[in-house]
Amino acid sequence: MHKRFTIPTTGPGLYEMTPALLAWVNNHDLAEGLLTLFIRHTSASLVIQENADPDVQVDLRAYFDRLVPPSSDPSMRYLTHTYEGPDDMPAHIKAALLPTHLQIPVIQGRLMLGTWQGIYIFEHRTKAQQREVVALLR
Amino acid sequence: MHKRFTIPTTGPGLYEMTPALLAWVNNHDLAEGLLTLFIRHTSASLVIQENADPDVQVDLRAYFDRLVPPSSDPSMRYLTHTYEGPDDMPAHIKAALLPTHLQIPVIQGRLMLGTWQGIYIFEHRTKAQQREVVALLR
Amino acid sequence: MHKRFTIPTTGPGLYEMTPALLAWVNNHDLAEGLLTLFIRHTSASLVIQENADPDVQVDLRAYFDRLVPPSSDPSMRYLTHTYEGPDDMPAHIKAALLPTHLQIPVIQGRLMLGTWQGIYIFEHRTKAQQREVVALLR
Numbered sequence: 001m002h003k004r005f006t007i008p009t010t011g012p013g014l015y016e017m018t019p020a021l022l023a024w025v026n027n028h029d030l031a032e033g034l035l036t037l038f039i040r041h042t043s044a045s046l047v048i049q050e051n052a053d054p055d056v057q058v059d060l061r062a063y064f065d066r067l068v069p070p071s072s073d074p075s076m077r078y079l080t081h082t083y084e085g086p087d088d089m090p091a092h093i094k095a096a097l098l099p100t101h102l103q104i105p106v107i108q109g110r111l112m113l114g115t116w117q118g119i120y121i122f123e124h125r126t127k128a129q130q131r132e133v134v135a136l137l138r
Numbered sequence: 139m140h141k142r143f144t145i146p147t148t149g150p151g152l153y154e155m156t157p158a159l160l161a162w163v164n165n166h167d168l169a170e171g172l173l174t175l176f177i178r179h180t181s182a183s184l185v186i187q188e189n190a191d192p193d194v195q196v197d198l199r200a201y202f203d204r205l206v207p208p209s210s211d212p213s214m215r216y217l218t219h220t221y222e223g224p225d226d227m228p229a230h231i232k233a234a235l236l237p238t239h240l241q242i243p244v245i246q247g248r249l250m251l252g253t254w255q256g257i258y259i260f261e262h263r264t265k266a267q268q269r270e271v272v273a274l275l276r
Numbered sequence: 277m278h279k280r281f282t283i284p285t286t287g288p289g290l291y292e293m294t295p296a297l298l299a300w301v302n303n304h305d306l307a308e309g310l311l312t313l314f315i316r317h318t319s320a321s322l323v324i325q326e327n328a329d330p331d332v333q334v335d336l337r338a339y340f341d342r343l344v345p346p347s348s349d350p351s352m353r354y355l356t357h358t359y360e361g362p363d364d365m366p367a368h369i370k371a372a373l374l375p376t377h378l379q380i381p382v383i384q385g386r387l388m389l390g391t392w393q394g395i396y397i398f399e400h401r402t403k404a405q406q407r408e409v410v411a412l413l414r
Contacts, residue, residue, distance in 0.1 A: 040253075
């Protein structure tokens, strides 16, 4: 079975999807299977990260903003794809560095996330977006 | 079903596989399933990236060449695995940073790529290579 | 079928899992399928890397330690999640940059790894850990 999730984002950072996904997976009570998540965009990512201390999410964003500065930054002057704004090409680079899809085993109806693992959309663009994630359970 | 694709590469950069993969997937008319792509090498990657403006591909290569300079670069003097050439260990590092496999849901016979998403081999080695990609559709 | 592997680690670096996984996969003699590996942690990763020259593993660790220095490093002063030690937030960042899960096709009972590919846990924490990896074969 599959389901399309549409998630509004309002600027760079992590947006948690775990509760919505758990609700959907638990509903199917699958003895054994695999959850696939696929984000249909090249300027946002899917990540599994610590869901306890929200500072981790702040630090993750801060790190990736330094690893891939805006194309207006002097260090990024070599970039050529700049006409969609200073956050656009860096968003594509972050989307190469971070996952476009995630896979998580399901065993006895339960998504096998570890105790501290949550599932997030990592938005890389500045403007508000509607992000589509396809979930497949098999 | 599965298929092995052999793709010749002629130096660093992105090589598009989307049309060949679409042709193969469309041919099977699968109601619901998952396409897995796996590259059998540790010095080349598989990426999903924007397929509209070819400048994005140029910029991606430029970024990763700066993030992981050749082992002949003074900043990389700490590397020890250098006897296969200055592009070899950086190729392994890029192959750790970028995906070895991709998964894309198939729904009603259609690969669920977003409008701007294309599938590429990202070659990291300088010399010409033959790259093998295993595609699995289930 | 699935299996849980528990792997002890004793500090940062790569720990090979290939022989244990080959033994388990070969035992099932699957005509065609997919092996999924999922690590239930946010401070360790799973990577496919060259398994010939052990220097590659040393260099990989050296590279990632430079790309993501400890939070005690002056360049990382902006990090806020530091109370679990100087290796903790960098471990989460590395866990975002490197895979949490791997997928490898199985064809005629054989895991489709390339000649030089091995499967590793990449431990990012300093203290000894017990890491749990869920393997799913379908």
